[in-house]
Amino acid sequence: MRKLFVKFMQYCSCIVFALLLFFNNKAVAAVDIVLKTMDERPLKQAAAGQSFLLVLTAPGDDTRERPTIKGLQNVRVESTNTMLLLVNNRARRTYKYRVRIDKPGEYILGPAEITVDGHIERSKTVKVNVGERQETAARNESRKALLRFTAEKSHVVVGEKIRCKLTFYGVPDVVFFERFIRTAPCDRCSITGQEGPFTGAAVDDGITFETVELHFDIIPNESGRIVIPAYMAEYSVFQDSDDSLSAFSFFFRQRRERSKIYSNACTLHVDPLPVNESEVDAVGSFIRFHADIKPSVAKVGEGMVLTLELEGDGNLDAIDVPELKNIPERARWYESKQYVADSKRPGMQKRCYEYIIQMMDSGEFELAPQEFIYFDIKSRTVQTLQTTPLHITIQKNPHIGLKDELVEHDDQLPVQMDADAGQATNVSDDLAPLHLNGWFNARQRSPIAPSVFLLLFLMPLAWLLFKVVRLYRLHHSPYFIRSNAFRTARKELAHARAEDNTRALHAIFLCLYAARLSVHKAVLSQEYITHYLQKSGLQKEKINEWNDFFNQLGERLFFGQGNKSNDTSIWEQAELWIKELESVI
Amino acid sequence: MGAGRTMDQRVRIGYLVGSFFVVAAMQFCFAGSQEELFLRGNKHYQDGNYAQALESYEAIKRPGSACWYNMGNCLYHTERYVDAILYWRRAEHGARCGEYQHIDHNYLQAYEKLSKEYPNGTSCVMRRFFRRTINGISLCVWQMIFLLLWLAACIALPIFARARSWWKIIILLLTLLSVTVCMLCHVHFQEQNYVIVTQADAELRAGPGEDFAVVDPVGLAEECRVKTVQDEWLKIKCLSGIGWIQLTDVGFVDPEMNKNE
Numbered sequence: 001m002r003k004l005f006v007k008f009m010q011y012c013s014c015i016v017f018a019l020l021l022f023f024n025n026k027a028v029a030a031v032d033i034v035l036k037t038m039d040e041r042p043l044k045q046a047a048a049g050q051s052f053l054l055v056l057t058a059p060g061d062d063t064r065e066r067p068t069i070k071g072l073q074n075v076r077v078e079s080t081n082t083m084l085l086l087v088n089n090r091a092r093r094t095y096k097y098r099v100r101i102d103k104p105g106e107y108i109l110g111p112a113e114i115t116v117d118g119h120i121e122r123s124k125t126v127k128v129n130v131g132e133r134q135e136t137a138a139r140n141e142s143r144k145a146l147l148r149f150t151a152e153k154s155h156v157v158v159g160e161k162i163r164c165k166l167t168f169y170g171v172p173d174v175v176f177f178e179r180f181i182r183t184a185p186c187d188r189c190s191i192t193g194q195e196g197p198f199t200g201a202a203v204d205d206g207i208t209f210e211t212v213e214l215h216f217d218i219i220p221n222e223s224g225r226i227v228i229p230a231y232m233a234e235y236s237v238f239q240d241s242d243d244s245l246s247a248f249s250f251f252f253r254q255r256r257e258r259s260k261i262y263s264n265a266c267t268l269h270v271d272p273l274p275v276n277e278s279e280v281d282a283v284g285s286f287i288r289f290h291a292d293i294k295p296s297v298a299k300v301g302e303g304m305v306l307t308l309e310l311e312g313d314g315n316l317d318a319i320d321v322p323e324l325k326n327i328p329e330r331a332r333w334y335e336s337k338q339y340v341a342d343s344k345r346p347g348m349q350k351r352c353y354e355y356i357i358q359m360m361d362s363g364e365f366e367l368a369p370q371e372f373i374y375f376d377i378k379s380r381t382v383q384t385l386q387t388t389p390l391h392i393t394i395q396k397n398p399h400i401g402l403k404d405e406l407v408e409h410d411d412q413l414p415v416q417m418d419a420d421a422g423q424a425t426n427v428s429d430d431l432a433p434l435h436l437n438g439w440f441n442a443r444q445r446s447p448i449a450p451s452v453f454l455l456l457f458l459m460p461l462a463w464l465l466f467k468v469v470r471l472y473r474l475h476h477s478p479y480f481i482r483s484n485a486f487r488t489a490r491k492e493l494a495h496a497r498a499e500d501n502t503r504a505l506h507a508i509f510l511c512l513y514a515a516r517l518s519v520h521k522a523v524l525s526q527e528y529i530t531h532y533l534q535k536s537g538l539q540k541e542k543i544n545e546w547n548d549f550f551n552q553l554g555e556r557l558f559f560g561q562g563n564k565s566n567d568t569s570i571w572e573q574a575e576l577w578i579k580e581l582e583s584v585i
Numbered sequence: 586m587g588a589g590r591t592m593d594q595r596v597r598i599g600y601l602v603g604s605f606f607v608v609a610a611m612q613f614c615f616a617g618s619q620e621e622l623f624l625r626g627n628k629h630y631q632d633g634n635y636a637q638a639l640e641s642y643e644a645i646k647r648p649g650s651a652c653w654y655n656m657g658n659c660l661y662h663t664e665r666y667v668d669a670i671l672y673w674r675r676a677e678h679g680a681r682c683g684e685y686q687h688i689d690h691n692y693l694q695a696y697e698k699l700s701k702e703y704p705n706g707t708s709c710v711m712r713r714f715f716r717r718t719i720n721g722i723s724l725c726v727w728q729m730i731f732l733l734l735w736l737a738a739c740i741a742l743p744i745f746a747r748a749r750s751w752w753k754i755i756i757l758l759l760t761l762l763s764v765t766v767c768m769l770c771h772v773h774f775q776e777q778n779y780v781i782v783t784q785a786d787a788e789l790r791a792g793p794g795e796d797f798a799v800v801d802p803v804g805l806a807e808e809c810r811v812k813t814v815q816d817e818w819l820k821i822k823c824l825s826g827i828g829w830i831q832l833t834d835v836g837f838v839d840p841e842m843n844k845n846e
Contacts, residue, residue, distance in 0.1 A: 434654075442650075457735060
């Protein structure tokens with residue numbers, strides 16, 4: 001029994017192994033075609049205008065061999081990519097087609113035919129459902145990022161401006177937006193007025209997202225059905241790591257993973273403009289078309305500036321400079337400039353067109369009203385705005401056609417130049433003469449900056465304050481008094497010498513000792529000083545000399561000046577003693 | 586290092602000196618082109634082409650007193666009397682004594698054309714005289730005079746106080762005070778604080794917006810002092826009183842303020 005069982009198991013395993021080998025070969029030999037989303041997830045339903053991948057895999061390593069796929073000519077192929085994969089010494093080719101279908105419906109792609117080892121292999125066909133939204137067959141994962149493309153209207157006329165918004169939603173602190181990318185151009189429309197990106201926050205399906213928005217206008221240039229292709233956004237996702245070695249892997253591994261996401265596409269239904277006898281200048285909502293001319297009184301040949309102001313909301317950038325109509329025959333005009341001005345009304349723009357007009361005849365004229373024909377998007381009808389007529393007065397210009405007379409009769413010139421006086425006398429003028437020699441360029445002398453002015457203002461104050469503080473410390477601070485004692489003594493010595501006052505010497509030396517020994521003058525006596533000098537280590541002879549000198553000073557103080565012939569030596573001695581005492585006390 | 590300069594140093598000095606002369610020459614060239622525009626404007630004015638003369642003058646960067654005056658004359662001839670008054674008012678800055686008389690004469694003509702009376706009362710004349718005298722010296726010069734006097738006061742006052750020279754102290758303090766007053770008046774009379782009403786139907790409102798009630802109409806070509814600026818509204822003080830007026834109804838005496846609008 002046991003032997004039978006073992007034999008049975010052996011047979012079964014052989015059969016299973018053979019089956020595996022068979023199916024493996026079959027699988028390896030097969031040409032396979034699948035549909036995937038742009039981020040490589042299985043595709044269930046494609047969206048109109050949104051790209052998806054058609055992936056064809058076949059055995060073999062000859063990537064020069066291109067497959068033919070039936071039905072591919074009916075769709076838009078945006079790009080192709082070829083890869084070669086080697087597994088267990090077996091080569092497999094992968095062909096990726098980035099495909100876009102703009103019209104909803106059912107499409108059959110395939111079969112794909114490719115040459116493998118000299119004979120043609122065929123794949124199965126795939127059915128593509130194209131709807132409004134793309135669906136994948138993958139499990140619902142928690143949404144970390146979304147990209148939405150919205151247009152304020154989908155049914156418009158040619159030239160009508162549509163405000164669009166591209167919004168990227170990302171989970172805060174996990175998803176980091178990088179940039180928007182337009183995947184494919186839209187030939188049948190123009191994109192203008194881009195604003196942003198703007199950041200913000202929004203809640204979608206109960207999840208709070210951080211948003212990045214881009215606003216722009218789309219203006220369809222043709223009628224019919226226009227599909228605005230999906231936009232793409234690149235973003236990176238912060239990866240949480242449960243790895244026990246994550247502390248080390250931080251140095252070697254990127255913690256952010258780059259990803260891409262595609263928005264929905266948008267389909268516009270664009271109607272043509274209604275037939276009108278006159279050509280429509282613009283599409284939008286316009287409220288004012290105004291004309292003004294400056295000056296209204298001019299001479300023949302002088303230029304006048306005519307300004308046409310158009311105010312409203314529409315495709316102002318696409319409007320050509322309006323051509324002036326019904327201008328008098330004897331007038332020359334040309335375009336000068338155009339510019340955008342601010343409008344006081346919110347959501348409106350003002351565009352101004354300037355023209356130069358020169359009248360060749362004198363007299364009173366009227367410039368006919370100018371018309372602006374536009375398609376009003378609110379009432380869906382063609383409307384006309386008209387300016388008011390402008391009255392101008394053209395005076396005769398004595399200089400035009402009188403050049404010869406002017407050359408011959410200089411005294412008839414309207415302005416006589418008086419170079420010495422630097423003035424031009426205007427004969428037929430009630431104004432003061434022109435200034436010919438004055439300042440034609442402004443003399444720029446900017447004032448001193450407030451900070452510099454304040455600094456310069458405070459500096460003398462600071463200096464005064466410093467002096468006051470120093471004076472105060474000189475008289476009250478013991479440390480300051482002690483450290484400046486010799487300096488003060490020398491200063492007073494010089495002062496006394498200048499006044500030839502030898503009687504002051506006694507006080508000078510007393511103050512010096514008082515300051516250095518930090519005692520009051522009343523405490524000081526000859527014995528005190530002698531005792532201090534002995535303690536300081538001064539030699540006995542020196543102390544005796546000092547005592548003699550100090551006695552001399554005392555005599556001069558109490559008994560008069562003394563012998564005048566000794567005055568010079570006493571000053572020198574005083575200076576020497578100050579120098580000597582500097583090293584002792 | 587030798588006693589003389591090395592070759593390298595000589596070359597560097599040569600470059601520096603050369604660059605200095607090139608830059609100086611460019612300044613002259615630049616100044617030359619501006620003068621050319623001014624002369625061209627004068628020629629057009631002489632020929633009666635006021636619009637072209639105005640264009641030439643307007644092409645000058647940082648126009649000076651003579652330029653503003655001549656532009657005012659051109660505008661007068663093209664019947665833009667209020668603008669002419671505004672430009673003559675700008676010409677007062679940097680004008681010389683004799684030029685003030687021409688400006689006043691032209692004011693009279695322009696006001697006559699507008700059927701208005703040129704303010705010529707005693708107080709107006711005195712105020713105008715005081716303003717022109719103060720503004721005749723630039724703020725920078727007033728500041729320097731003040732700082733010098735202040736420094737002299739800080740040094741001299743303690744000396745005078747010690748010497749008990751009270752008269753010298755009084756004279757010094759009075760001089761310092763008068764210079765301070767002149768400096769503060771210069772700031773008060775600064776041109777960016779003044780506007781001229783350029784629209785005939787301009788109105789003074791109670792607040793900065795068209796929803797506010799009209800307080801008083803404002804006279805055309807009236808000079809007003811600006812107190813506050815808020816968005817596109819100015820709070821001004823004029824003869825009619827104090828109120829708010831739209832930015833578009835006035836022209837700033839300081840041309841830099843007009844550029845910043």
